[in-house]
Amino acid sequence: SGSSLEALAAASSLTLRSYSSIDFYGNATIGTRGADGSFGLGKLEFDAASLNGATGAHVTIAAGEVLFTNGSGATAPGLGGSGGTLVVNAETITLGTGAKSVDGFGRVALEADKAILGRGAGTIDFGSANLAFAAPLLSAESGAAQDWTTTGAFQLTGTSSAAAVDTLGARLSITAASIVQGGRIDLAAGSLSLRATSGEKLVQVAEALV
Secondary structure: OHHHHHHHOOOOEEEEEOOOEEEEOOOEEEOOEOOOOOEOOOEEEEEOOEEEEOOOOEEEEEEEEEEEEOOOOOOOOOOOOOOEEEEEEEEEEEEOOEEEEEEOEEEEEEEEEEEEEEOOEEEEEOOOOEEEEEOOOEEEOOOOEEEEEOOOEEEEEOOOOOOOOOOOOOEEEEEEEEEEEEOEEEOOOOEEEEEEEEEEEEEOOOEEEO
């Protein structure tokens, strides 16, 4: 319930774990951010096969660090929803290990003050969502092998003000109907694949270091 989520948001660190999916059947807000930019919730981890939204669900998540992983290796179906939005606001957003999916959202916005990172070996299928990633840095930790896909559009924006991370030998693959790369991607001594299935790929004033 909404009141339960508000109570949980007062914790300094929170893990929401499911051996199938974490489902949102209506509008939900997890975590808060003050006028001074501070987060009420220090770290939030979603450990599940899928984050699902029912039709029209609008979900907002705010924490200092947000991690999405699937530690159990389980699989889970979606709810069949559509048209919702998922907005994640954090200092650092990490897409971690395991096969994961995000279903039921027409738009997914990941907004990080410092970086959006890949960690370990993992995949994430965003369904048909349009992806709006905003961060000073998009990267992956050393040895990571990450594949992120959507049949919608992908856009990366952000100014290159963040320090580089330890990213030797990482691999990152992003597949979308169209790709607009207007930010900074840093994969030193690594591998980067940006694949636009509609053939529309635009690299604006940006950095891609591999």
